[in-house]
Amino acid sequence: MGFEIRGNRKPGGGRLVRERAAYFELMEQGYSTRDAARIVGINLRTGKRWRNGWHSPPHDQKPVPPIYGTGPASASPETADSPGTSRFLTETERIHIADRLREKATIRRIACELGRSPSTISREVRRNRRPMPNGGFAYQPFHAHRRAERRRARPKTGKIGQNAELRDFIQDHLILRWSPEQICRVLRARFPDRPEMHVTHAAKRISRPVKNMVMISERPAEAADRAVPGHWEGDLIIGKDGRSAIGTLVERSTRYAMLVHLPHGHNAQATRNALAATVETLPRHLWRSLTWDQGSEMAAHRAFTVATDIPVYFCDPASPWQRGSNENTNGLLRQYFPKGTDLAVHTPEDLAAVAAELNSRPRKTLGWETPAARLRELTAPLS
Structure with a gap:
């Protein structure tokens, strides 16, 4: 997103309407709170205040509600660095509920401000209110949050x-x-x-919700039969403690593999930028679509599509066979990049060498041709 920071801005000198709109647009595209604030030139605290609202402002100013659920500018708790998930109320939301109850706001009004169902707010107050010595009840946010956390199911041993x-x-x-x-x-x-x-080999990654997904059922039929080249499958292989990753791309027709260097992490912004750069290394006619799982690293898929004109389709949950070529390639790559190792130590040259070795292996499914040879046939007329 090309955003130019205005100069000569004085603190308190304006409402930063343009910056606020750009900030929310970046959040919608999958940027983190910190990165969005940096790009539009605002303080991180200001960005968090825009996102979360201002519950106890000074100088008798009116509270500002959080922006959850208020349209395209809103961000889910996950993509906005919130500690909870979209399913559960966060501590910040409970503080907002308590503040507004003291101000005699209605349940329906509070629900609207938080982008929640009125029944969710009503149930929260009823379940987590605290009995008082005088026989009444009081809703205390920190007490309510502790009670809710204790009731949540704990993970069981697998x-x-x-x-x-x-x-x-x-x-x-x-x-x-x-x-x-x-x-x-x-x-x-x-x-x-x-x-x-008995166990299943399907990898069930716990992923953050990705907005505005276009599912694999809407992908062109030509991608399914592998007759037309240019339809790719993608994923990440993750390193030790989830701190590093390598992007993997496989073309469905030729089984040609490309490895994506991710030196700046594998969040939505870093993944989008690295994929967009990788696309430029092959002719445009070889990029018709990209199919991914529902991992949060593709939260900025719409921004990727805008930048590259390549549509992104998402697999159904826990359905790795819908990216079968990519899953097979990821298994082969573990011979070079074992699980539990730091993948950040590998340079772009290392990744290129591994990809070249994979693409030089003859494949039974290609009549014992190699992916590299098949790709050369597709690029030769244009070279």
């Missing part, structure tokens, strides 16, 4: 963690470089009558 035999089997075969799918198939064949030894 199936693999509960079964030492299953865990050892999986670990032993991962050391042998078996793929997750191979392990799952053998487990079912070897222990047909023991469901406690």
Whole structure:
């Protein structure tokens, strides 16, 4: 987004209407609060105040409600660095409820300000209010937040963690470089009558909601049969503690793979910028669509489409087979980039060398041609 910061701005000298509109537009595109504030030239505290509202302003000014749910300028709690999720009320929202109840605001009015259902606010006050010595009740936000947190279900130990035999089997075969799918198939064949030894290889990433997704069911039919080149599948492979990542792209027709260097992290903005730069390395006719899972790294997919004119389609939840070529390639890449390692140490040259090696392997599905040879056939007439 090309935004030019105005000069000679005096504190308190204006309402920064243009900056505020640009800030919300950036938030909608997937930028973080900090990055959006930096781009439009405002203080981070100002950006957070615009996003969260101002519940207890000085000098008898009126409270300003948060912008959740107020249209295109709004940001979900996840993309706006809020501690909660869109499903659960945050501590900030509970403070706003308490402030407005003291001001005698109606439940419906509070719900409108927070972008929540009136029944959500009514249920929150009823469940989490506190009995007082005089026989009445009071809604105290911090007490209410603690009560709500205690009631929330805690994560349980997973199936693999509960079964030492299953865990050892999986670990032993991962050391042998078996793929997750191979392990799952053998487990079912070897222990047909023991469901406690059956697992699924589908990776279920817990992702933040991505706005305005266009689902894979709306992708052109030509992408499904692989007859027309230019339709790509993409994903990230994640490094140690989730701190680093490498982007992976696979063209469905040729199985040609490209690796995306992510030196500045793998948030929405960094991923969008790196993908947009990668697109420029191949002819435009080889970029017709991109299919991704619902990971939050693609929260800025609309900005990517605007910049590149490439539509992005999203897979259904927990459906990795809808990006089968990409999933297979990610499995092969773990031979070069093992799980639990720091992926940030690899340079763009390292990634290019790995991709070149993969693209030089003959593939049965290509009649034992290589992805690199197939891609050369597509680019030769234009070279």
